[in-house]
Amino acid sequence: MNLPDEFIEKYTKLLGDEAESFFESFDTEPQKGFRLNPLKSNYQNVALNLEHPVDYSAVGYVGSVSGNSLEHQTGYVYSQDLSAMYVGEVCGPRPGEKILDLCAAPGGKSSHLASLMNNEGLLVSNEINRKRALVLAENMERIGARNVIVTNEDPAGLLKTFEQFFDKIVVDAPCSGEGMFRKDHAATKYWHKDYPNECAARQKLILADAMKMLKQGGTLVYSTCTFAPEEDEQIITWLLNEYPYLELVPIKKYSGMDEGRPAFSDGNEELRGCVRLMMHHFKGEGHFIAKLKDMRPVGENVSKKKKGKKKHGKKAAMSSEQVELWQNFAKEFELEGFSLSNLKVLGDHLYLYQESWPDISRLKFIRPGFLLGTFKKKRFEPSYGLALALDPTKCQRKLAVEKEDWQKYVAGNVISLKERPAQGNGWYLLECEDKAFAFGKVVDLTVKNFFPKGLRIF
Numbered sequence: 001m002n003l004p005d006e007f008i009e010k011y012t013k014l015l016g017d018e019a020e021s022f023f024e025s026f027d028t029e030p031q032k033g034f035r036l037n038p039l040k041s042n043y044q045n046v047a048l049n050l051e052h053p054v055d056y057s058a059v060g061y062v063g064s065v066s067g068n069s070l071e072h073q074t075g076y077v078y079s080q081d082l083s084a085m086y087v088g089e090v091c092g093p094r095p096g097e098k099i100l101d102l103c104a105a106p107g108g109k110s111s112h113l114a115s116l117m118n119n120e121g122l123l124v125s126n127e128i129n130r131k132r133a134l135v136l137a138e139n140m141e142r143i144g145a146r147n148v149i150v151t152n153e154d155p156a157g158l159l160k161t162f163e164q165f166f167d168k169i170v171v172d173a174p175c176s177g178e179g180m181f182r183k184d185h186a187a188t189k190y191w192h193k194d195y196p197n198e199c200a201a202r203q204k205l206i207l208a209d210a211m212k213m214l215k216q217g218g219t220l221v222y223s224t225c226t227f228a229p230e231e232d233e234q235i236i237t238w239l240l241n242e243y244p245y246l247e248l249v250p251i252k253k254y255s256g257m258d259e260g261r262p263a264f265s266d267g268n269e270e271l272r273g274c275v276r277l278m279m280h281h282f283k284g285e286g287h288f289i290a291k292l293k294d295m296r297p298v299g300e301n302v303s304k305k306k307k308g309k310k311k312h313g314k315k316a317a318m319s320s321e322q323v324e325l326w327q328n329f330a331k332e333f334e335l336e337g338f339s340l341s342n343l344k345v346l347g348d349h350l351y352l353y354q355e356s357w358p359d360i361s362r363l364k365f366i367r368p369g370f371l372l373g374t375f376k377k378k379r380f381e382p383s384y385g386l387a388l389a390l391d392p393t394k395c396q397r398k399l400a401v402e403k404e405d406w407q408k409y410v411a412g413n414v415i416s417l418k419e420r421p422a423q424g425n426g427w428y429l430l431e432c433e434d435k436a437f438a439f440g441k442v443v444d445l446t447v448k449n450f451f452p453k454g455l456r457i458f
């Protein structure tokens, strides 16, 4: 491929003997990857080739997945570059933690983080660009996570709500994208000699806001998809100088992973603890990852001081009619873990929003909690996301259909039944090959279509 002359000049100097194989790697075939989603109880029940697992993630595989497959539609699988999937592993989210993914769309890292949190704790997935934030929300819905808020703020906008709040923050920063040149040749057109420095200036602003939202004792994971030292090692040097209480946590290197390069910055040997994923050594695209820990003792911080304050702000109460409609639905589906104190109505929408989460009413959001459904003239219509978050193995009110009927439904058509289900008319969780794929409403011998129009496939 044609790389910009100044790019070649720069990396010839930086990489010396290695430069030739580095440049050759831009002409090699990219290898694809995917992750399975342990939020689904039977997550290994997928018609996919699982013979090539990666060694750095228990849920990652080499291979490709069709966006039109049942596995993809039901959120059992997420296509993700083999390098990108190491970021979530390095973060190592734990159930119960409060985590921020600050630059999150389209959701590769966020879906990975949420899939490892067992629906416990809170993940705030933020994206500054509204169009991209909408795609992010769709992807988070698909994986069936119940503990995610999707916001659409610039990093400074989040500060008013989340000062010193998070246990872990992932900053997968907007960057010069050199590591994506192989996959996306057009990306070379935006590149110019000063681009990495321009990106670095923006990265510092984003990180300065991120640092204000990190709890004392918290962990920051910084990643880019570029090889540029200005945006990689030099940013880490800047962080270490600016925030002397931060320490680099050495990241484990698996086969083909490079160390960070001290010579690309101020010579600090600790930079070796970072990871460089270089296409001439590793099978994924180009990436850089660093992990830093705030070493100050976990003490009184702002969010604790505010403890006495009512966290929810104005929480719209449900009307008695809404309570009854929801409770009837929840009883029919034997839903557990949805206590009324954790439910919130906004407009006609009903959300699961844990009482312990802070008031986000001052933020621009796409999903202010997990959308359970919508109240419509004396009835409750469950959300598509709720269907994907339910465990079909535990649900009695379900209807299993063949693959052809799944195809019809996700294309926007009704399903015809040979006989009426024993439980009569009404809402059913639809499943195919033991995977919940939507709610459908049975009226006699027809399953009416409620598949979201914008997500139709085929």
Ligand SMILES: C[S@@+](CC[C@H](N)C(=O)[O-])C[C@H]1O[C@@H](n2cnc3c(N)ncnc32)[C@H](O)[C@@H]1O
Pocket: 084, 102, 103, 104, 105, 106, 107, 108, 109, 110, 127, 128, 129, 132, 154, 155, 172, 173, 174, 175, 202, 206
């Ligand atoms: C590398 S992409 C994120 C990819 C994502 N983490 C994933 O795994 O799917 C960087 C994101 O940062 C967003 N961004 C751009 N400028 C930003 C800014 N000033 N502050 C925060 N995010 C920004 C972009 O819109 C883009 O979605």
